[in-house]
Amino acid sequence: MLWGVGTSDYGLQPGTRVEVLCWTAIREAVDDAGITPAEIDAIIVGSVFGPPGVATRVQRGLGLPGVPMWTVENACASGTSAYHEAVQAVRQGRFGCVLVLGVDQMSTLFSGAIVPEATDPEGAASLPLPGLYALQAQRYVQEFGVTPEQLAAVAVKNKRNGLDNPRAQLRKAAPTVEEVLASRMIAEPLTFLQCCPTSDGAGAVIVGGERGNPADLRIEASAMVSGALWDHRSQDVWGYASVARAAEQAYAQAGRTPGEIDVLEVHDAFTIGEILTLEALGLAPRGKGAELAPSGHTARDGAQPVNPSGGLLSRGHPLGGTGTAQIAEIACQLRGRAGDRQVARHRVGLVETMGGGAAGMDGNACVVTILSVP
Numbered sequence: 001m002l003w004g005v006g007t008s009d010y011g012l013q014p015g016t017r018v019e020v021l022c023w024t025a026i027r028e029a030v031d032d033a034g035i036t037p038a039e040i041d042a043i044i045v046g047s048v049f050g051p052p053g054v055a056t057r058v059q060r061g062l063g064l065p066g067v068p069m070w071t072v073e074n075a076c077a078s079g080t081s082a083y084h085e086a087v088q089a090v091r092q093g094r095f096g097c098v099l100v101l102g103v104d105q106m107s108t109l110f111s112g113a114i115v116p117e118a119t120d121p122e123g124a125a126s127l128p129l130p131g132l133y134a135l136q137a138q139r140y141v142q143e144f145g146v147t148p149e150q151l152a153a154v155a156v157k158n159k160r161n162g163l164d165n166p167r168a169q170l171r172k173a174a175p176t177v178e179e180v181l182a183s184r185m186i187a188e189p190l191t192f193l194q195c196c197p198t199s200d201g202a203g204a205v206i207v208g209g210e211r212g213n214p215a216d217l218r219i220e221a222s223a224m225v226s227g228a229l230w231d232h233r234s235q236d237v238w239g240y241a242s243v244a245r246a247a248e249q250a251y252a253q254a255g256r257t258p259g260e261i262d263v264l265e266v267h268d269a270f271t272i273g274e275i276l277t278l279e280a281l282g283l284a285p286r287g288k289g290a291e292l293a294p295s296g297h298t299a300r301d302g303a304q305p306v307n308p309s310g311g312l313l314s315r316g317h318p319l320g321g322t323g324t325a326q327i328a329e330i331a332c333q334l335r336g337r338a339g340d341r342q343v344a345r346h347r348v349g350l351v352e353t354m355g356g357g358a359a360g361m362d363g364n365a366c367v368v369t370i371l372s373v374p
Contacts, residue, residue: 001207001208001209001210001211001213001216001217001218001219002205002206002207002216002217002218002219002327002331002371003032003033003034003035003097003206003207003208003211003213003216004029004030004031004032004033004034004035004204004205004206005028005029005032005203005204005205005206005324005327005328005331005332006024006025006026006027006028006029006030006031006032006203006204006328007024007025007028007167007201007202007203007204007321007324007325007328008021008022008024008025008167008201008202008203008321009024009167009201010167010168010169010199010200010201010315010316010318010321010325011169011199011200011201011316012107012169012199012200013105013107013200013201014105014107014108014200016105016200018050018051018054018057018103018105018202019054019057019058019061021103021105021200021201021202021321022054022058022061022101022103022202022204023058023061023062024202025101025103025202025203025204025324026058026062026099026101026204028204029099029204029205029206030206032206033206033208034213034215035097035206037062037063037064038064039097040062040064040067040097040098040099040206041067041068041095041096041097041098042067042068042069042086042089042094042095042097042098042099043055043058043059043062043064043067043068043069043070043098043099043101044069044070044071044072044082044083044085044086044089044098044099044100044101045058045069045070045071045072045082045100045101045102045103045320046071046072046073046074046078046079046080046081046082046083046100046101046102046103046320046323046324047071047072047073047078047102047103047104047319047320048073048075048076048078048104048319048320049104049105049106049109049319049320050071050103050104050105050320054071054103055069055070055071055101056069058101058103068095072085073320074355074364074365075319075355075356075357075363075364075365076267076269076317076319076322076323076353076354076355076356077224077323077353077354077355077364077365077366077367078102078104078319078320078323078355079100079101079102079103079203079320079321079322079323079324079325079327079353080102080224080323080324080326080327080351080353080367080369081224081323081355081365081367082100082101082102082323082324083100083102083205083207083222083323083324083327083367083369084222084223084224084367084369086098086099086100086205086207087207087219087222087369088222090207090208090209096208096209097206097207097208097209098206098207098208099204099205099206100204100205100206100207100324101202101203101204101324102202102203102204102318102320102321102322102323102324102325103201103202103203103318103320103321104200104201104318104319104320104321105200105318106198106199106200106317106318106319107198107199107200110198112198113128113129113130114128114129114198115128116128116129116357117357117359120357120359121359121360122357122359129269129270129356129357130186130187130190130195130270131187132238132356133187133190133269133270133272133273134186134187134188134189134190134270134272135237135238136237136238136239136272136273136276137151137189137190137270137271137272138188138189139237140237140272140275140276140287140290141189143287144286144287144288144290146275146287146290147290148181148189149177149181149294150275150290150291150293150294151189151190151194151271151272151275151290152177152180152181152191152193152194152271153177153293153294154194154268154271154274154275154293154313155175155180155193155194155271155313156174156175156176156177156180156293157293157298157299157306157307158268158274158307158310158311158313158314159172159174159175159193159310159313159314160174161300161307161308161309161310161311161314161341162174162309162310162311162313162314162315163310163314164310164339164340164341165309165310165314165315165341167315168309168310168314168315168316169197169199169314169315169316170197170310170313170314170315170316171314175193179193180193180194190270190271190272194270194271194272194313195269195270195313196268196269196270196311196312196313196316196317197316197317198316198317198318199315199316199317199318199321200316200318201316201318201321201325202318202321202324203321203322203323203324203325203327203328204324204328205324205327205328205331207219214374215335216374217331217334217335217371217372217373217374218371218372218373218374219369219370219371220253220254220255220256220348220370220371220372221249221250221251221252221253221254221256221368221369221370222250222253222367222368222369222370223246223247223249223250223253223367223368223369224246224365224366224367225242225245225246225249225365225366226242226364226365227242227356227361227362227363227364227365227366228241228242228245228361228362229360229361229362230360230361230362231360234362236362237276238356238362238363239273239276239354239356239362239363239366240276240279240280240362241280241362242354242356242362242363242365242366243276243277243280243281243352243354243363243366243368244280244281245366246352246366246367246368247280247281247282247352247368249368250350250368250369250370251282251370253370254370254372256348256370257282258281258282258283260348261283261304261348261349261350261370262304262305262343262345262346262347262348262349263304263305263306263308263330263333263334263343263345263346263348263349263350264278264281264283264304264305264306264307264330264349264350264351264352265306265307265308265309265311265326265327265329265330265349265350265351265352266278266281266306266307266311266326266350266351266352267312267322267326267352267353267354268307268311268312268313269312269317271313273354274289274293274306274307274311275289275290275292275293276289277289277352277354278292278298278306281350281352281368283297283298283304292306300341300343301343301344305343308329308333308338308341308342308343309325309326309329309341319355322353323351323353323367326351326352326353327351327369327371330349330350330351330371331349331371333346333349334346334347334348334349334371334372334373335373346373347372347373348370348371348372348373349370349371349372350368350369350370350371351367351368351369351371352366352367352368353366353367354366
């Protein structure tokens, strides 16, 4: 069961220590779960660029010496990978209550796009992730006729949603499709407003067993897959197969179909990312995902709202802290506590986080989890 969630604010916070970001999220999650720190049996931290020993520093601040603790690094899926390990540990009876923490502080490391690993072909070719996602978009433009306006509609939707998220990094007036397309070109056809900002932030999730608390949420499924080999022989664009495989496993575990999902938080680091992910999750046929945002299907008042938090495009993307932020948002939605961004149907929610970066793989990892109101 999911007992509690908490987050820090998201944004550029170079003057705030990483541990402080974490403590803010943890304090909120502990209060939300209605427990004391002494009830935590284990701590699992997801972080990509956290300083060495970040988990131990957090543990020290909590006053929990000796509690089993370890760190997971799985690119952007680090936070949800840590969550997946916690879910499995509780299900296997190893621990009764596990604190999951996702955190990264990007502002002290990068001023723009994340620099690719120099030993990979992408690094040697100076191809950062905006370029890799742009190649996905270009293929969809050529193969399925996806239009610039359809891509921009995702940014308009998510940035409008982000206005009602008090912890989001970007909360300016929602742009129009025309303004999205007129913003500076980053990697054709992706413009500046179609790319998520790097961010600082942390999210915490507390996972435990059944305890009869009506506020607890049922974890119907948690599936994690590692990337498969991906090269010129692969039929799918980069990253698609990883999401599809994780989704297939999650639906099977939960005994559900894509149409039964009420609300989703997905990895929209770039507008094309949300489109491809929703196809891989089964919300639209191949090549039709770009129609979901313009049609209103994924709007906050639509049939299946996607990224009511504003997604990465508004909330920001602190890598390790992203997956736990997504889980926190879905938990708030399912409990009916999302305030102005609350969706109407909120019995079943899904979170998807895909991390990528290693050359020759269709992503480092992908996690899909399905939560529901008992």
